[in-house]
Amino acid sequence: MNELAKTYTPQDFEDKWYSYWLNQKFFHAEPNPDKEPYTIVIPPPNVTGVLHMGHMLNNTIQDVLVRRARMQGKNACWVPGTDHASIATEAKVVQLLREQGIKKSDLSREDFLKHAYSWKEKYGGIILEQLKKLGASCDWDRTRFTMEPKLSEAVIDVFIDMYNKGLIYRGLRMVNWDPQGKTALSDEEVIHKEVQSKLYYIKYFMADGSGDFVTIATTRPETILADVAICVNPTDERFLHLHGKKVLVPFLNREIPIIADEYVATDFGTGCLKVTPAHDVNDYALGQKYQLPVIDILDESGFLNAEAKDPRYIGKDRFAVRKQIAIDLEEAGHLVKTEEYKNQVGTSERTGAVIEPRLSLQWWVDMKKFMARNPQVLDAVMSDEIQFHPAKMKNTYKHWIDNIKDWCISRQLWWGQQIPAWYDEKGNLVAVAKTEAEAILIAKSKNGQELDASSQQPMHLHQDEDVLDTWFSSWLWPISVFDGFEDPENADIKHFYPTNDLVTAPEIMFFWVFRMIMAGYEWRGEKPFSNVYYTGIVRDKQRRKMSKSLGNSPDPLDLIAKYGADGVRMGMLLCSPAGNDILFDDSQVEQGRNFANKIWNAFRLVKGWEVKPDSGFSPEIIEANQTSARWFAGRLHDALIDIEDKYKGYRLSEALMSIYKLIWDDFCAWYLEMVKPVYGEPMNESTYQTTLAFFEELMKVLHPFMPFITEEIWQNMAERKTGESICVAHYPLPVKVDAPDLSRVFESIQQIRNLRNAKGLSPKEAFEIYIKAKDISLYAPHSFLLQKLANVSAIHFVNAQPQGSTLLPIDTDELFIVLNLAIDEAAEREKIEKEIAYLEGFMKSVDAKLGNEKFVANAKPELVEKERQKKADAAAKIEVLKVSLAGF
RNA sequence: GGAGGCAUAGCUCAGCUGGUUCAGAGCAUCUGCCUUACAAGCAGAGGGUCCUUGGUUCGAAUCCAUGUGCCUCCA
Known part of the structure; x- marks a missing residue:
């Protein structure tokens, strides 16, 4: 090579080498029995995603690990891919269609999916191209997508398998409802945020016409339209006389009972709680306990429906109604007062909408049952068979598992794997199966009917409209990317599974890490990876999380x-x-x-x-x-x-x-x-x-x-x-060598440079030095180096300090320089005296230690010996300095 | 409300099972240098009551407890 640019210009060669690596297929791995496998599966970024700083950190770490393994001669395989991200993607497509004047509700499922797929083809996976800029050494030939046919098939098979094992059930439950995405969410997809809101104090008059009233406090006055009871604590003496009586719901004049239950806190609000089973999780539980009716006044978009009865509010958004009803209540004399109040509100991780608790029929994974089948999910982590880095994450993991709740896996969306459950005309669940034909067969055999289709009435089934949670496909990722469900004995999965390291963000420990471990043990009887590296969150200098909305994230x-x-x-x-x-x-x-x-x-x-x-x-x-x-x-x-x-x-x-x-x-x-x-x-x-x-x-x-x-x-x-x-190339291995001890030489050089600096002497000016050393062999053989690096013209080994020289202590040796400068003797003396005072203080503390019988008796012998050595060294240094001092 | 974590130099962090690393690193700061590889550099320097208060111990940044402050997760 002839010319190298004076400064480093990465733009000149980064793209060139990346293409070279790709062309040469260095990143591609095939099963090879002669090589030790090393596998990482990428945390698949959303197919809609663009590269942000979090990805950068995450993928850089993975790349470091995989490149090193590759150089160590391992069969390194880093599998890339993307996640279909059902809610995020569907939201994006819906928005895009809206901009084109198309409403999702006007489209058939098939047409919508066509739009979605074409969107994905066009924009999806940009992020993978961006990763190449970073240098990510992924095996791009193995790129997978969680919604591609093979992976979807795996998801469906797993669902059916779990259903047959009794690990999945369908049930009417309170779920987190996203009124914007119009879908249920799992608990993990809800983000709690503290917001400033108002606490409204509202009068409910007694039904007996006495004019008496009770006051309740609520942050959500619009839900009074769905009230079915008032609840007080049975021990609360203020309300003993009210038990069993009835009050009227404002505006509707519906009579509702006053019930008593310990659930109500006497010290919050007024001590009277309104019970709205359809719109609050705790109220729902109360409603169940006292067999109260459920009045659901919200539709799937969070607008009030006909159940709200009052025409002023029907068809309006819940937040608009909240404002309006407060005004109306005040006018009608029901509003006692309002207070500022801070409370936690659940929002959708994907759409940001405020979550409504909503009663609906959803599919669930029975987590307790699952964990009972697979105790290793917890044990493997606690025993470090799966190591967490940092290890402190184990605590969080355990605590969460100890309080595990069922996993809501159905989503009211189209973009995703459609649930393979089949219903008859009346909406009864008939069977869980891959196809309608299979479902019919199952149904018939269940009914004990002969499998003679011709003699039977034709049967028509319809499939569940919902799709599965995205994480219900990503939890299979380490297995599914190697086609481990379709073909459990294939060469890829046998070679590359279990994978080695997983690199991910701590906030998806429950979404993803935990569930992959579950899937690993359930379907392969083996852990999915051996190490989990939790990265941090990328923040700016002010500790704010980097985000698009804050605009504090560099591209x-x-x-x-x-x-x-x-x-x-x-x-x-x-x-x-x-x-x-x-x-x-x-x-x-x-x-x-x-x-x-x-x-x-x-x-x-x-x-x-x-x-x-x-x-x-x-x-x-x-x-x-x-x-x-x-x-x-x-x-x-x-x-x-x-x-x-x-x-x-x-x-x-x-x-x-x-x-x-x-x-x-x-x-x-x-x-x-x-x-x-x-x-x-x-x-x-x-x-x-x-x-x-x-x-x-x-x-x-x-x-x-x-x-x-x-x-x-x-x-x-x-x-x-x-x-x-x-x-x-081969990663270097340490080679033992007999290395010379240059520590005294280096120290001498540094001391001389230091002196030059202190005295304002130019490095160009050479001078002679004198060394008085116990062991000259630490210096003499390296005279050439010492002269070269410290710009010394000559080295003399002496037994005494030369006249008019400055002392530089080199450990227990002495280095002298005769400067052609007037020496400030007083300053030199002071410097040395200070040094002596310090060393004497040090020796005193060592002495105290050695004089302590308990120390000598209890401490390890080598430690005591070390202390003695320290004392001797310090004494020697003091001696040197004292001699030097005497020379003045 | 429940659980967990953290607190060491201006900043970001090391400091593993208590004892020489008389408390370390990088960056930043300061001083002097455009010394023909590099000013995107070179040579140096300064800077810490190891959050508070107790306890255990011959000995505590390290172990225990209390308080304070911050963060995260969950409800």
């Missing part, structure tokens, strides 16, 4: 364009330990970019050397370079072990930091400076080769984190053939 693609994918990846990872939120700021990405630039320039340096055979160099230089190389080899060895350790603990940001320091500090700041020829001089052949070899090792270690720049450099290091790539 990841803009960031990549500006700083390069490597810089963005590094910026994201540098400060994101597992489970910790990441406070994102451009400056971190800048740091990543700067690091890339540093590497780039180091490579420019090495590539720019004029290389000549060793024979033309002085033995001194050759030897110094060999020493330097041995030293760096030692550092590399230690760092590789350290990095390996951090990977094992899934401490990726720390692993990256170790690599960062290894490259920047050890390699660039020390090693390269040690071997760098003076300007204009050539480099000897053997050192050049060694340096290049180190560089290659460093690039490999860094590659999982910064794939592009490492590939670019690796390709430029030597002649590479097509088909070769750093992404399939």
Whole structure:
């Protein structure tokens, strides 16, 4: 290679290498009995989604793990794909149609789905293309979609299987109703938000015409139209005289009873509770207990229906009615007062609409029964057979399972897998089966009828209109992407399942992680993955969650364009330990970019050397370079072990930091400076080769984190053939070396630099130094290095402090410099005295420890020995300083 | 209302089973340098009552308890 740009310009090569990787199929994996499998399934992003910072973090982590595994020679397979996201997608399509003047209600199911599919073909999966910009090394040939035919079939089969096992039932229950999406939601899809609302105090007059009244407090006055009782606490003395009496519902004058139940808190509101079974979960329970009627005044959109009786409100939105009825109540003299009140309101995760509790017939998974069949779902996590990172997530997991509730899996939507349940003309459930024909067969055999179709009346069934919850397909993901339901013994699933690592956000632990574990044990008798890495939430500097609505989220693609994918990846990872939120700021990405630039320039340096055979160099230089190389080899060895350790603990940001320091500090700041020829001089052949070899090792270690720049450099290091790539090169293993101890040399260099800084001396000005050391061999063999790096013209080994010199303590040794400057003796003395005072204080504390019989008796012997050593060292240092002080 | 987590430098975090790492890192800050790989850089420096108060212990950032403050999940 001839020319390298002076600064790092990622735009020049990132796309080029990504295409190369794809063309060479480096990311594609097939089952291979000779290789250890390493599998990750992507948390499938919504098919409607666009890449945001959360995806960036999540997928960068997965890519690091999978790239490293690939380089370690494992059969690495990262399966990508998308989720059909029933509510989100349907909402989007409905909105799009509305913009075109088409109402969903005017379309047949088939026509709507046609629109939805064409939308998906056009816009769906953009996010996967965006992931490529990031460098994600997914096996794109394996891209799956949760609603593609094969995966849908798996979902239907699972539903039928569960129904037959008695794990699924249909029941009339209070559900979370999303009036905008017009569908039921599971508890997990409801987000509770604190809102400022009003508490209305409303008079209900007694039915006996006495003019007496009770006052109730409610945040939802519109629901009085659905009231069926008033409830008080039986111990509440204020209301003892009212038990069994009746009151009139304002406006409607419907007579409703006053009942007594412990449920009512005496200290909230007025102590009188209105009971509205159709519109509140707790009221529903009360209604059941006292066999009260259920009056449902809301339709599926949250508008008041004819049951509300009062024509002023029928056909109007619940929030409009809330305002209006408050005014009307006031006019009619029913409103006592209103108060400001903070309460929690459930909203839909997908549409943001305020949730209405609504009584409806839905399909449910019997979770308790499921868990009883599969106790491993909890046990595997608690025993670390499935490891959570960070481990503290285990608590949350357990607590949730201990309080598990049934899972509502039906959704009143069209975009999704239609529930395979069949009903007769009267709406009775006849059978659960894949097709109508099968359902008829089941129905007939259940009735004990002969399977002689000709002799029977023709039977007409209709299928359940609802579809299944999206998560009812995503929980099968680790199995279904390998077609493990249709063909449980196929080569893919046998090789790649169970997968290794799952990387996901903590907030979907219950939605997804937990349920995948359930599915894994139920259908494969095996865990779906061995490790779960919970990422943090990406926030801005003010700790606000990044969101579109706040506009505080940078567009990841803009960031990549500006700083390069490597810089963005590094910026994201540098400060994101597992489970910790990441406070994102451009400056971190800048740091990543700067690091890339540093590497780039180091490579420019090495590539720019004029290389000549060793024979033309002085033995001194050759030897110094060999020493330097041995030293760096030692550092590399230690760092590789350290990095390996951090990977094992899934401490990726720390692993990256170790690599960062290894490259920047050890390699660039020390090693390269040690071997760098003076300007204009050539480099000897053997050192050049060694340096290049180190560089290659460093690039490999860094590659999982910064794939592009490492590939670019690796390709430029030597002649590479097509088909070769750093992404399939062997990951470095630590090699034990006999490394020289340069610690005293380095310390000397730093002390000299420090002195220069303090005295305002130019680094260009060379001076002589004097060393008084116990063991000269720690210095003498490395004189050349010391001179080169500290700009020292000569080194003298002495037994006493030279006249008029300044002392620099190097551990227990002494380094002296004779400066051609007037020495401020007083200041020097003070400095040394301070040092002595400090050391004496230190020794005192060590002495106290050693003088403590209990310490000597209880502490480990090696610890006591260490303390004694410390004391001896400190004493030696004090001695040195005192001698120096005497010299003044 | 219930449960869990966290609190260490200006910021983000390490500090594993108590004892030398006399409390560490990166970034930021400050000082001096445009020293021909890199100013997206180099060489240095400063900066912490380890949230409060108790307890256990020869010894506590580390273990226990209390309080305070923040966060998350659930109702």
